[in-house]
Amino acid sequence: GSAHSPPTPPTGEYAAFGIAHNPEDPKSILAPLREHGVTQLYQDASNDIKELKKLNSSLVVNFLDLLDILIQCPSSPLRTKKLEELELLFCNFHHLVNKFRPHQALETLIQMVKIQKDQKINLIEQINSKMECARAGLHTTINSLPSTLALDISSEMMDESMKDDHDGRFNNSTNEFDKVLYDVQMLVDRELGNT
Numbered sequence: 001g002s003a004h005s006p007p008t009p010p011t012g013e014y015a016a017f018g019i020a021h022n023p024e025d026p027k028s029i030l031a032p033l034r035e036h037g038v039t040q041l042y043q044d045a046s047n048d049i050k051e052l053k054k055l056n057s058s059l060v061v062n063f064l065d066l067l068d069i070l071i072q073c074p075s076s077p078l079r080t081k082k083l084e085e086l087e088l089l090f091c092n093f094h095h096l097v098n099k100f101r102p103h104q105a106l107e108t109l110i111q112m113v114k115i116q117k118d119q120k121i122n123l124i125e126q127i128n129s130k131m132e133c134a135r136a137g138l139h140t141t142i143n144s145l146p147s148t149l150a151l152d153i154s155s156e157m158m159d160e161s162m163k164d165d166h167d168g169r170f171n172n173s174t175n176e177f178d179k180v181l182y183d184v185q186m187l188v189d190r191e192l193g194n195t
Contacts, residue, residue, distance in 0.1 A: 055093045
C-alpha cells in the first residue's frame with residue numbers, strides 16, 4: 001500500500017555511526033571495535049543481552065543530560081562532549097546488535113521452513129479430502145448401475161487390486177482412474193512420511 005519500498009543495499013564501503021563498513025567483507029561488520037579505532041564499553045565474555053540493556057539505559061540518561069545542557073546553555077562545551085559520548089554508546093550498541101544477525105537469519109529460516117511445512121500438510125489434507133470425495137462419488141456411481149454391471153466393476157476395483165505386485169508395478173487389472181488415485185495416494189503417503 002502506502003509504505004515506501006526499502007532502500008537498495010549499499011555498494012562499496014559505507015559508514016555507520018562514523019565506522020567504515022564494507023558489505024563485500026562480512027568480517028568488517030563484526031570486527032572488534034578496537035580495529036575500527038572505537039573504545040569498547042563492554043567485556044567480550046559478558047552476557048550480550050545484559051550489556052545491551054546497560055547501553056540502552058546509558059543512552060537514555062546521556063540523551064536526557066544533553067537535553068538539559070541544550071536547555072540551560074546551548075553553547076556550552078559540555079554539549080560536544082555529550083554528543084561524543086552518545087556517538088560512542090551508539091557505536092557499541094550497534095556493534096552488539098550486529099552480533100545477533102546470524103542468529104536472526106537462522107530463526108528467520110526456521111520460520112520459513114515451518115510455514116512451508118504447514119502449507120504442504122494443508123495441501124496433503126486437501127488432496128486426501130478430494131480423494132475421499134472422488135472415491136465416494138465412484139462408489140455411488142457403481143451402486144447406481146444395474147446390479148450385474150456393478151458387480152463386474154466393483155470386483156475390478158477391490159482394494160487388493162490397488163496394491164503393488166512383487167516388482168513394484170501397478171496391477172494391470174485396475175482401471176485408469178484407480179491407477180491415478182493410487183499414484184496420488186502414494187505421493188501423499190510419501191509426503192506425510194517426509195514431514
